[in-house]
Amino acid sequence: MVKRARMRSERSSLMNVGRRVDYAVRALSYLAGQPEGKIISRADIEKSQDIPSFYLSKIMKDLVAGGLVQSHIGSKGGFTLAKGASTISIKDVYETVERPLVLMECLEQGMNYCSFCAVCSQKSVWEKAQFVLAEFLAGVSIAEIADRQGLKSRLRAPLQQAV
């Protein structure tokens, strides 16, 4: 049973974006690279992007619900982007697949998280950090990632022929 098993002892933990977002970005970039209107099946995305099958299924559901991709049920069904790749930011993807970007719980839960919330001098620091990060991620689109991906493929092909 050589079933390619993903290493699980990666100790990801706090303060990093997980696989859901990773996979979502891959899937969206892949869709963005397809010919206009072409319907791509889940299995296709999975194989090309090395994503665990059934896991992607749940992620796509979120992307559909969030209005980022359109689904086509039935035989020959699959997915297409629901909007231009340049209008989908990484922040959009994150918040669609995960949840609103919140660096410190107190920013969301207030006194529920910490009784000192009202007079906390730490809070505004995380607020600004969160803003800085969100701004950056809002400024990067799926189109940019997909373009770079395409560029790399195009560049690699002639190089390999040369060798």
Added chain:
Amino acid sequence: MVKRARMRSERSSLMNVGRRVDYAVRALSYLAGQPEGKIISRADIEKSQDIPSFYLSKIMKDLVAGGLVQSHIGSKGGFTLAKGASTISIKDVYETVERPLVLMECLEQGMNYCSFCAVCSQKSVWEKAQFVLAEFLAGVSIAEIADRQGLKSRLRAPLQQAV
């Protein structure tokens, strides 16, 4: 048994800084607000900052190991800052108490995390996002937080008298 129990159903999850960092910043700010060289016991910090006792113990250990605070063993022992509060950045605190700031595992694990690492067009996005965030956090010091804390206390006092 009205033992103040912290709500656990907070669903913190991915992409946010946890309590360890929160508590560490509180403790350091508190120490920064003390008269030069005054030794503060763990129990004192706990009570004033509403931090679970034994949990803080482990955090302080990390801060000592990281050279941010100095410990004084024995009766009348406790902690003092090991360096100027203005030279301790939030990034320092985070990395001392948690671990190096890494937004996406592939940035740390490379091919170990994802086989497409070498040709990944997503990677540089997270790299930059991480840099942006780290830069910001490196620019905020414990001194700034402590000052604001002190400022707020000073401002609040006269206001309450006025009412």
Added chain:
DNA sequence: ACAATGGAGACTTACAGAGTCTATATTTAA
């Protein structure tokens, strides 16, 4: 001697992230 402290570390618990699988509804195509 004794009480007060930090140091070290074992231990518990809850939960979320990640992954797997199955049943169902829908659609195309033969």
Added chain:
DNA sequence: TTAAATATAGACTCTGTAAGTCTCCATTGT
């Protein structure tokens, strides 16, 4: 009309980790 291919929905498992609790020991001031 039937069969195959697809998305949808959601139940289920496994594992690691954050968070919290507690106990024993070494050290130090009084």
